[in-house]
Amino acid sequence: MNNDAQTCLRIAVSLPVKGTFFYRVPKNLAPRAHVGCRVMVPFRNRKITGYILEKTTQNDEQVLKEISDVLDPEPLFHKQLIPLFEWMADYYIHPIGQIIQAALPGGLNMNPYKTAFLTEKGSNIFDSLPLHSEERKILSWIKDQPEKRIPWPLKKIYGLQKKGWIIVEDRMKRRRAGPLMRKFIRPKKGINLQSIFVENAKLLKAKNEVQFLETVFDFDGTLLSEFTAKFTNGSYLVKKWIEKGVLENFTRVVFRNPAGKIMFPAPVPVRLYEQQRRALNHIQACIDKKAFSSCLLYGVTGSGKTEVYYQAAEHAIRLGRQVILMVPEIALAVYVEGIFRSRLGNRIAIYHSGLSQGERYDEWMRMVRGEVDMVIGARSALFAPLPRLGLIIVDEEHDSAYKQESSPRYQARDTAVVRAKMEKALVILGSGTPSVQSFQNSITRRYHLLLMPDRVEKRLLPDVEIVDMKTLEDAKYKNEMISPKLKEALEQNLIVGNQTILFLNRRGFHSLYLCRSCGQSIRCPNCDVALTYHLKEDKLTCHYCGFWSKTQMKCSSCGRGDLKAYGFGTEKLEHELEELFPDARITRMDTDITRRKGQAFKILKKFSDHEIDILVGTQMITKGYDFPMVTLVGVIAADLSLGFPDFRAGERTFQILSQVAGRAGRGSQRGRVIIQTFNPDHYAISTATAHDYQLFFEKEKELREQLGYPPFSRLTCLRLDGNNKEKTAEAAHDLSLKIRAILSKWPKRGKEIQVLGPAEAPISRIKGKYRWQILVKSKSASLLQHLLNEIERLSKKLLRSSGVHLILDVDPYQMI
Structure with a gap:
């Protein structure tokens, strides 16, 4: 060797x-x-x-x-x-x-597979094999489909190869994403248009032939498809003049532009207010240092954070640095990208999972080749390949969408801070309702706090009113979604020609069907949840696994037909509004409506153009949109998020109420917000009503400190999923005992880690998998990390052949 x-x-x-x-x-x-x-x-x-x-x-x-x-x-x-x-x-x-x-962009991986073809020996022996033998079946399949992926166990395939009957070869499945190649045509070098007209005058007989040639000679390469679309006889003309040696065809890479035309032109640059100027001065000074720094930009809704982002990005680009701007929703990314591109030009890339694989590939390669100064997108924009990164902006940093709930489970906001530190860049975390974790980090000076407490142009924050749904005197209103106060406000807003947003964080028409004979709800066969009724499709759907069935007339438990629908969602709210206000232009925006590419953007554009009077939606309408004609916001059921078994339930409720309230009154008129709730005294609702983040933070901080939850500890959720209920429960208990055994061997520091559980997950089965959880808490990040590596190592041996899978969710957000 x-x-x-x-x-x-x-x-x-x-x-x-x-x-x-x-x-x-x-x-x-x-x-x-x-x-x-x-x-x-x-x-x-x-x-x-x-x-x-x-x-x-x-x-x-x-x-x-x-x-x-x-x-x-x-x-x-x-x-x-x-x-x-x-x-x-x-x-x-x-x-x-x-x-x-x-x-990386999806669809890049080349997937290897095995294929085979018959040898002469295999062909000769084929007819002599028993008709129903497995060997004959395999050889028959290979004979008929010689280039296809072999669906048989490789052990059997290699056995046939050893006998000399077949030859097995490796093949590669082509990637789905890559450069888009298109056919172009152009004049051959040295060909003169006028000489063609002189020498071939008798040949110019076809319809539009002169115009066709003039068009070809105007450009050094035109898409073939453009000619076939523009000229009815385009294919004939192209073929004719290629054969005569006048034209030639060639292929070229075509860029797929996902941005399209600018649908939300940016407002004319405005004079900065004092609070904006103070924040921007600090940000620009940090960018100038070309060293790592981190800022929490806490500005109330409507305080002008977007203008600060824009001028910060412009400053970084002017210095030759590159910028990433992350937002929590795809629709918001498209909205923001249009604003920034109209002011900064086309050296901006947009990047999110809503693009096609080809579009993502093209945008990615623009970044790699240095054709981009700024990337705007959702969570995945964090990985933009920008070698001169100088600024990362995480807008709405509090939003739970920054935590990826599928593998790999990472927190994009926190990872953005790490990337900025590694690349000596500035990271700005912006929010009108900062996460408890980020605000605590500003108190401990990990982040520099920049305050913007006032709305621009001295606009007032909206007036917020509470409707206590328990106290409605008229019994007929107790089962209705819209209270008399909200109904009256809607009527007045329609009369004066203003717009309304109604927020309800639940999809569908009815949230469950209940049997009044046995008390059982119609449940998903794969998940431990009730099915939601959708009126438009007239079907019951599971929002976790996608299972659906036609509406049942009989109870699947007792067989009786005494079923009653309960609960409500955005579809029912839309239906009720259409009955109350038949002349109003009402549109719904939730994931049932916006599944098609570009649909969310179309709705937002129509709302921006005042083609919609009332917009009904889930949390996707609560983000950082600016619609000056929205003067009324209604929250149908403020309590929904409080019911989640999660220590962040209060925080999420406060944030979502404050954010949706912030959509009102962003123009010249003061906004009005009506919140319907059964828990008006809950601190998350009362502080959101008073626009009092500081009071909310103090109450939430006190609770978290007492219970030892983040940001006063580090938390990891160990989830065990399995097809067998008993084996999954047994594996969870065994793993819990093993963890406690490890900690008992760490006499000095083992007590610094707290193990909670095991317990069934709040939703004990999803997609046919039984689910158990163990929570592990510690104030020491390094100690917890050491334990998690031990857990990952021992779980491979413990869970081998059990059919149970362990998921380690570090810094979890969804624990249902």
């Missing part, structure tokens, strides 16, 4: 395995193997996609496998992102390869 130094690559593979692996680079691939490129590598008995993290040399005697291929002509990410991926892998205890895979 040659022990001389050899060029090696440190590679993360796209599999659920920890750590990275070293591979050797063949000489023919070395010039293309750059950090940030994807490679195809042999791993165990198959080929998989890997990501180059480092190029190094190695003298080890260990024989390294070679990479099979380099999949990218240029890197997909810069080396500056690698420390962030490594930190996420350590902190969130997740394989680094899968973190990188999640960060």
Whole structure:
């Protein structure tokens, strides 16, 4: 063996395995193997996609496998992102390869598979095999579909190969995302248009032929599809003049622009108010230092935070730095992108999961190639490959949408702070209702607090009124969604021509069907939840797994037909409003309505153009939109979020009420907010009504400190999912005992960690999986991290062959 130094690559593979692996680079691939490129590598008995993290040399005697291929002509990410991926892998205890895979545009992975074809020996023996034998079935399938993925166990396939009947080969499934290639046509070099008219005058007989040639010669390459669309005989003309040697066709990469036209032009730049100027001066000074700093920009709704963001971004770009602006909702990202692009130009990319895979790929490659100064998007924009990053803005930093609830489970806001620190950038966390965690960080000086306590132009915060639904005197109103006070306010608002937003954080028409004979609700067969009735589709739907059935007339438990619908959602609210105000233009905005691409944006555009009088919606309408004609906001059921078994329930209620109230009165008229509730004295509701964040924070802080919940501890949720109820419960109890046994061996520091549970999850079954939870708390982040690594290691042995899967959710937000 040659022990001389050899060029090696440190590679993360796209599999659920920890750590990275070293591979050797063949000489023919070395010039293309750059950090940030994807490679195809042999791993165990198959080929998989890997990501180059480092190029190094190695003298080890260990024989390294070679990479099979380099999949990218240029890197997909810069080396500056690698420390962030490594930190996420350590902190969130997740394989680094899968973190990188999640960060990159979807559809890039080349998926290997096995295919086979018959040898001459296999063809000869085929007819002699018993008709119903498995060997004949496999050979018949391979004979009919020689290039398809083999659906049979590989052990059996390799057995046939050993007999010499088939040859097994590796194939790669083509990626779904990549550059979009389109056919163009252009004049051949040296061809003169006038000479064509002179020399071929007799040939110019077809309809529009002269106009066609003039159009072709006006441009150095025109999309073929444009000619076939513009000229009815376009295909014939293209073919004719290519054959005559006048035109030629070629292919070119086409950029898919997801932004489209600017639908929300930016307001004319305005003079900054004193509070804006103070905040901006500090922000610009931080950007100038080119060092890490973090700010919490606490500005009430309507205080002008967006203008501060814009001028901060403009300042960073002027200094040659790049900017990421993150918002919690896709529709809000599109809204904000239109505003910024109208002022900063087209060197802005938009990036979120609502784009097609091709659009995301194109936007990503614009970033990689340095064609972008600013990226605007939702959670995934955090990973934008910007090598000169100078500023990250996390708008609505309190929003729970920044926590990804599927694997890898990371908090984008917190990870943004880490990225800014690694790349010596400024991070701004902006909110009108800061998270308790972020505000506490400002008190302990981890973040610099920037205050903007007043609305611009000295506008007043909306007047908030409470309707205590328990005290409605007329019995007929007790079962209605709209109280007399809110109904009267709606009527007045319609008369004067202003707009209204009605907020209800529950989808559907009825939230459950209940049997009055046996008391059972109609439940999802896969989840431990009641089915929600949707009127438009006339079906019962599970909002967790997607199961649906036609409306049942009989109880599935007792077989009787005494079913009654209870509860309400946005669909029922819309229906009731249409009956109350038949002449009003009413639209609903929730995920049932906005599933189609661009639908949310169309609704917002219509609302902005005052083509909608009343907008009904869930929390997606509570975000940072600015509609000056909205003077009334109604909250139908303020208590819904208080019922969640979560220590953040009060915080979420305060934030969502304050945010939706902030949509009112952003124009020249003062806004009015009517909140319907059964708990008017709850501190989250009373402080939101009074616009008193400080009082809310003090009460919430006191509760959290007493109970030892974040931000006064670090929390991790260990969730165990399994198909078998008893085995899942047993695994949860066994794991709990193992954890306590580990802590008992840490006499000095074991008591610093508190283990709660195990217990069934509040929703004990989702998508057919039984769910148990164990909560682990500690004031020491490093100690908790050490324990979690121990748990992850021992769980592999403990849960092996049990059919139970462990999910480690660090800093959890949803614990239902």
